Amino acid sequence: MTLTAPAATPAVAETAHPPRRRRSETRLTPGRALTLTVLVLGLLVWMVPFAWMLLGSVKTQREILQRPPTWWPQEFTWENFAVWFGQLNFGQFFGNSLLVAVVTVAGNLVFCSMVGYALAKMDFPGKKALFVVVMVTLMVPGVVTFVPLFVMVSSLGLVDTYAALILPFVTTPLGVFLMRQFMLGIPDPLLEAARIDGAGELRIFARIVMPLCGPPLATLGILTFLASWNNFLWPLVAAQTQGKYTLPVALSLYSTGQNATDYGLLLAGSVLVIAPIIVLFVFLQRYFIQGIASTGLK
Numbered sequence: 001m002t003l004t005a006p007a008a009t010p011a012v013a014e015t016a017h018p019p020r021r022r023r024s025e026t027r028l029t030p031g032r033a034l035t036l037t038v039l040v041l042g043l044l045v046w047m048v049p050f051a052w053m054l055l056g057s058v059k060t061q062r063e064i065l066q067r068p069p070t071w072w073p074q075e076f077t078w079e080n081f082a083v084w085f086g087q088l089n090f091g092q093f094f095g096n097s098l099l100v101a102v103v104t105v106a107g108n109l110v111f112c113s114m115v116g117y118a119l120a121k122m123d124f125p126g127k128k129a130l131f132v133v134v135m136v137t138l139m140v141p142g143v144v145t146f147v148p149l150f151v152m153v154s155s156l157g158l159v160d161t162y163a164a165l166i167l168p169f170v171t172t173p174l175g176v177f178l179m180r181q182f183m184l185g186i187p188d189p190l191l192e193a194a195r196i197d198g199a200g201e202l203r204i205f206a207r208i209v210m211p212l213c214g215p216p217l218a219t220l221g222i223l224t225f226l227a228s229w230n231n232f233l234w235p236l237v238a239a240q241t242q243g244k245y246t247l248p249v250a251l252s253l254y255s256t257g258q259n260a261t262d263y264g265l266l267l268a269g270s271v272l273v274i275a276p277i278i279v280l281f282v283f284l285q286r287y288f289i290q291g292i293a294s295t296g297l298k
Contacts, residue, residue, distance in 0.1 A: 051071075052071075053267050053270050053271060054267075054271060055071060055072065055073060056263065056264065056267040057080055057081070057264065057268040057271045058073050058076045058077055058078065058080070058268075059073045059074075059077065059264055059267075060075070060077055060264060061262060061263060061264050063075070064263045064267075065263070077264075079264075080264040080265050080267070080268035083265055083268075084265070084268060084269060084272060088250065088254050090272065092242075092243070092245075093245055093246060093247045093249075093250040094247060094272075096162075096165075096239075096244060096245060096246050096247075097229060097246040097247040097248075098276075099162065100162065100165045100166055100228055100235075101224075101225050101229045102225075103162075103166050103170075104166055104169050104170060104224060104225075104228040105221050105224045105225050105228070107166070107170035107171065108169075108170065108171060108172060108175045108220060108221075108224045109217055109220060109221060109224075111170060111171040112171055112172065112176045112178070112179050112220060113179050113205075113209075113210065113213065113217070114205070115134075115171070115176045115180075116176050116177075116178070116179025116180035116181075116182075116183055117183055117205050117209055119131050119134075119176070119180045120179075120180045120181075120183035120184045120186075121183060121186070121188070121191060121209075122201070131180070134173050134176050134177060135173070135177070137173040138173035138174060138177060146233070146234070149168055150237060150238070153167075153168070153238065159238060159240065160238070160239060160240045160241055160244055161244070162244070164238040164239075165234070165235055165238055165239060165244070165246070168234070169224075169227070169228060169231075172224070174223070175220050175223075175224065178216055178219065178220055179213065179217075179220065182213060182216040183209060183213070186209060186212060190208065191204055191208065191209075194207075194208055218284050221284070222280065222281060222284055225277075225280060226277060229247075229273075229276065229277060230273075230277075231246070232248040232249065232252065235248065235249050236249050236252075247269070247272070247273050248273065250269070251266065251269040251270065251273060254269075
């Protein structure tokens with residue numbers, strides 16, 4: 001008796017020989033080529049100021065002001081950075097900016113999450129009215145509240161303190177809105193099961209809700225750090241001594257003399273200001289994109 005092997009089923013044949021990718025998915029069409037060209041040109045135009053800043057930071061003042069200007073430095077000099085790290089006490093300004101930014105980010109992550117959780121998953125009188133207030137506050141320009149905020153801080157005796165630099169921004173309407181929108185997508189049966197098991201709201205918030213909010217927390221952290229790190233007008237008014245100056249304030253005050261602006265010092269300080277932001281975004285960009293995308297779908 002002769003045994004014959006069964007013929008391969010269509011499913012097995014498809015598994016053994018996966019379909020090739022369609023040519024239309026990899027072929028460079030005219031429209032696709034035009035889109036890539038526009039994006040590349042836009043990227044180059046966007047990078048021109050950063051390249052000029054980076055190259056200008058290692059130039060002398062004479063070379064920066066010469067006409068016609070040159071892109072590549074004729075002679076590299078690290079004197080501008082040496083002035084920041086030596087004469088201008090860069091470490092103190094950097095420490096002030098880092099302290100203010102980190103504490104502000106921590107406050108926003110905690111308090112904005114709490115308010116967002118209450119608005120998304122809890123029922124209480126005035127809930128809708130409170131959310132309307134948050135949305136209205138989100139649309140009010142910060143300059144409108146600048147003077148009343150300074151009067152309040154001055155009345156409390158907090159001028160020229162770290163508290164004056166941190167407390168006004170420890171919670172933001174944008175952070176509340178961002179966390180509330182994401183938490184609306186957390187299944188209610190999951191929270192109800194925890195309540196049936198005897199968990200309180202604080203434990204549910206800390207053990208269940210917060211571990212699920214990785215992407216929006218990363219997004220909120222980046223946005224808050226960026227806003228705090230680059231904040232100039234408020235620290236300029238609230239910090240009245242050198243010991244409380246942040247990097248943007250020091251950059252504006254010490255790069256401009258009585259007669260002229262030291263552009264080399266200004267460009268070197270600009271490099272030092274944006275370097276931490278670039279590093280932070282490179283490490284957290286994946287969570288940032290996820291947080292923005294998932295929040296927009298709610």
